[in-house]
Amino acid sequence: MTNILEIKNVTKRYGNKIAVDHVSLSVPQGCIFGLLGPNGAGKTSLIRMITTITRPDTGQILLGGEALHGNHPRQIGYLPEERGLYKKMKVGEHLMYLGQLKGLSRKTADAAARRWLEKLDLLDRWDHAVETLSKGLQQQIQFIATVIHEPRLLILDEPFSGLDPVNTNRLKAEIRLLHEQGVSIIFSTHRMEQVEEICEYIALINVGKNVLQGEVNEVRERYKQHHFQLSYRGDLPDSFADQFQIVANGRQTVTLAGKAGDNANVLLPQILGTGVQIQAFAEVLPSLNDIFIQVVRTPQEAALEKI
Amino acid sequence: MQQLKLIISREYWTRVRRKSFLVATLVTPLAFGIFVVVVNYILQYKSAETVRIAVIDEGGIFAGGIADEDNIYFKLITTDLDSLKTNFADFDYDGILVTPALGDLNQVRYNAKYYTNEKLTLALEPILADRLRTALRKQKIAQLNLDERSLKALDSQIDIEPAPISPESMVGTPLAGRIAAVIGMVMAFFMYTTVFIYGMMVMRSVMEEKTSRIVEVMISSVRPFPLMLGKIIGVGLVGLTQVLAWAILVPLMLIGVNLLFGFQMDSSSLADAPPELAGMDTELLVAQVMTELGSFNWWLILPLFLLYFLGGYFMYAALFAAVGSAMGDDLGEGQSLTIPITIPVILAFYITIAAIQSPNSGLAVWASFFPLFSPIVMPSRLPFDPPWWQITISLLLLLGTCVGLIWLSGRIYRVGILLYGKKVTLWEMGKWIFRK
Numbered sequence: 001m002t003n004i005l006e007i008k009n010v011t012k013r014y015g016n017k018i019a020v021d022h023v024s025l026s027v028p029q030g031c032i033f034g035l036l037g038p039n040g041a042g043k044t045s046l047i048r049m050i051t052t053i054t055r056p057d058t059g060q061i062l063l064g065g066e067a068l069h070g071n072h073p074r075q076i077g078y079l080p081e082e083r084g085l086y087k088k089m090k091v092g093e094h095l096m097y098l099g100q101l102k103g104l105s106r107k108t109a110d111a112a113a114r115r116w117l118e119k120l121d122l123l124d125r126w127d128h129a130v131e132t133l134s135k136g137l138q139q140q141i142q143f144i145a146t147v148i149h150e151p152r153l154l155i156l157d158e159p160f161s162g163l164d165p166v167n168t169n170r171l172k173a174e175i176r177l178l179h180e181q182g183v184s185i186i187f188s189t190h191r192m193e194q195v196e197e198i199c200e201y202i203a204l205i206n207v208g209k210n211v212l213q214g215e216v217n218e219v220r221e222r223y224k225q226h227h228f229q230l231s232y233r234g235d236l237p238d239s240f241a242d243q244f245q246i247v248a249n250g251r252q253t254v255t256l257a258g259k260a261g262d263n264a265n266v267l268l269p270q271i272l273g274t275g276v277q278i279q280a281f282a283e284v285l286p287s288l289n290d291i292f293i294q295v296v297r298t299p300q301e302a303a304l305e306k307i
Numbered sequence: 308m309q310q311l312k313l314i315i316s317r318e319y320w321t322r323v324r325r326k327s328f329l330v331a332t333l334v335t336p337l338a339f340g341i342f343v344v345v346v347n348y349i350l351q352y353k354s355a356e357t358v359r360i361a362v363i364d365e366g367g368i369f370a371g372g373i374a375d376e377d378n379i380y381f382k383l384i385t386t387d388l389d390s391l392k393t394n395f396a397d398f399d400y401d402g403i404l405v406t407p408a409l410g411d412l413n414q415v416r417y418n419a420k421y422y423t424n425e426k427l428t429l430a431l432e433p434i435l436a437d438r439l440r441t442a443l444r445k446q447k448i449a450q451l452n453l454d455e456r457s458l459k460a461l462d463s464q465i466d467i468e469p470a471p472i473s474p475e476s477m478v479g480t481p482l483a484g485r486i487a488a489v490i491g492m493v494m495a496f497f498m499y500t501t502v503f504i505y506g507m508m509v510m511r512s513v514m515e516e517k518t519s520r521i522v523e524v525m526i527s528s529v530r531p532f533p534l535m536l537g538k539i540i541g542v543g544l545v546g547l548t549q550v551l552a553w554a555i556l557v558p559l560m561l562i563g564v565n566l567l568f569g570f571q572m573d574s575s576s577l578a579d580a581p582p583e584l585a586g587m588d589t590e591l592l593v594a595q596v597m598t599e600l601g602s603f604n605w606w607l608i609l610p611l612f613l614l615y616f617l618g619g620y621f622m623y624a625a626l627f628a629a630v631g632s633a634m635g636d637d638l639g640e641g642q643s644l645t646i647p648i649t650i651p652v653i654l655a656f657y658i659t660i661a662a663i664q665s666p667n668s669g670l671a672v673w674a675s676f677f678p679l680f681s682p683i684v685m686p687s688r689l690p691f692d693p694p695w696w697q698i699t700i701s702l703l704l705l706l707g708t709c710v711g712l713i714w715l716s717g718r719i720y721r722v723g724i725l726l727y728g729k730k731v732t733l734w735e736m737g738k739w740i741f742r743k
Binding site: 048051052053054073074076078082083085089097101145 | 310313314317321325516519520521522523524525526527528529725727
């Protein structure tokens with residue numbers, strides 16, 4: 001699989017602060033790529049370099065195998081976290097304007113704007129001023145503006161922030177549709193549950209550094225702690241606690257820590273041997289949230305937890 | 308280039324189609340017309356209050372009678388003061404003027420008394436003084452056996468007529484200098500106001516883009532420099548449109564006002580005119596002003612004026628754009644950043660006031676070279692035919708500075724528009740110029 005985007009050893013400083021510190025990562029063609037990290041980690045700084053808003057101090061960014069140049073913004077659609085439209089402009093005019101700035105002809109921009117508005121049932125708003133629309137509708141207009149020029153690479157910075165559940169689902173459906181059409185999507189967020197649901201690949205940025213990257217399932221495998229969860233009926237036999245290391249005790253459930261290399265096939269016969277009545281048994285893979293917290297935790301925080 | 312065109316056209320059309328633009332363009336000449344009407348009305352306003360004054364002429368200085376003013380009536384009476392005062396309420400008088408005899412013919416000071424229960428108003432006092440002065444003058448002339456005509460001959464009227472030494476230098480008539488000064492002042496004032504109005508418009512528009520966060524979307528499609536330049540050009544075109552509309556509407560309005568209310572536009576300006584003009588027939592004067600206006604080299608003045616207008620506008624608009632980009636959401640907080648821009652503009656205007664009085668003074672010449680001042684100062688000197696080398700140097704310096712400042716502002720703008728929630732100092736803005 002080729003990579004649509006390759007970031008090679010990129011660094012960006014603002015004054016004395018290093019916003020992006022020797023970050024390297026690659027985004028495979030046609031995937032949904034989660035760019036994760038706490039607030040202030042350097043995600044937006046990185047995105048601004050990809051969208052050619054700023055230039056890296058050192059390092060290189062390749063889009064479709066080429067170093068970034070003036071024509072690349074036309075192949076990129078960027079939905080910034082901080083949304084904004086010209087409030088006094090009319091919806092149709094606004095979409096055409098942004099489309100034309102991305103290199104569409106007047107005619108194509110007009111057709112594309114109408115097609116998208118129709119798709120989202122907003123065509124009757126063509127002549128309405130942007131400021132007369134509700135916030136949710138404005139966000140949809142903003143989304144159309146991001147994709148109107150059919151970009152190869154779509155960068156969405158916290159796309160669901162401020163959206164109600166209905167609009168969130170609508171947007172998710174559109175994102176999936178674009179994904180099916182082969183558009184590569186970078187999805188920047190600090191909300192892990194959305195990443196697990198949508199993304200195939202992730203990179204985790206913390207304090208300007210890329211601390212983790214890979215395929216979502218592979219990453220979860222990599223960070224698994226060999227924990228297994230057992231649900232049972234009745235009581236646990238007394239001998240159980242001697243045989244297994246129990247990490248957590250719940251109501252009729254218990255979490256066991258196995259040794260490295262343990263898997264369900266190894267553990268299950270041993271558990272059966274204790275005579276407990278098994279209701280369910282499964283390996284616990286860490287959620288991205290757990291991994292996120294584990295990786296992002298500072299040494300001080302880790303030390304505090306051990307006490 | 309295509310993008311720049313798009314940006315300019317958006318900046319232009321969204322503004323021009325706005326209702327507020329239409330209102331401002333139409334209402335300003337209307338307001339101007341109303342202003343002229345009101346000012347004329349105030350200037351021509353005469354007190355409607357009727358004042359009756361009893362004059363007890365003890366010194367007999369009003370032997371020749373005393374003329375009434377519009378609403379002020381004088382009556383010479385012989386009743387004595389005391390009985391008049393005691394029965395003052397019964398008479399229909401507002402005041403009693405008592406004029407004692409002139410003691411000595413060489414006496415310059417003269418004290419008259421005005422008895423009244425009201426204050427001596429500003430309108431009445433000079434009229435009373437005038438009546439007394441004329442009467443005393445007549446009396447003195449008669450008693451001193453002076454000849455009225457020789458007395459008049461004492462007041463010489465001076466006209467200094469400039470004449471050229473080399474034939475190609477244009478010195479014009481005495482009137483030319485005054486008209487040149489007026490034209491110069493009008494042009495300087497025009498520059499001063501437009502730089503502020505449209506410069507501020509650029510600044511506000513930059514701030515709006517920043518606070519509404521649209522700028523993030525924009526600069527992912529367009530480089531910051533064309534975005535800033537497009538905005539400056541677009542707003543500049545809006546300014547030209549508006550000025551052009553005013554240039555047509557204001558004279559129409561003035562003509563309309565004249566026809567409707569029928570007062571002479573130049574009557575009020577003539578009041579402050581120099582004495583040699585005051586004596587002139589109004590129509591003759593208008594004709595003369597017209598010929599003088601025609602004698603100016605408008606084919607030179609107007610294009611140069613346009614060049615200075617463009618130079619000044621681009622230079623200051625770029626600075627305002629840079630400041631706007633550095634401002635946060637709070638207009639008040641950033642206000643101090645505009646001070647370094649407004650000071651040279653205001654300073655230039657004051658220099659202009661001095662420059663039109665002596666257009667070839669060192670101050671005027673140097674200020675018309677200094678690019679931050681020249682767009683305001685130099686046009687005011689244009690009607691006085693400054694030497695060509697001065698215009699050339701001044702224009703070249705302006706052009707260079709203009710390009711330089713637009714570039715510098717672009718450097719600041721590019722950083723400023725992406726910076727949120729931070730109070731910016733001038734020092735920091737300076738550092739942005741060198742940021743990679």
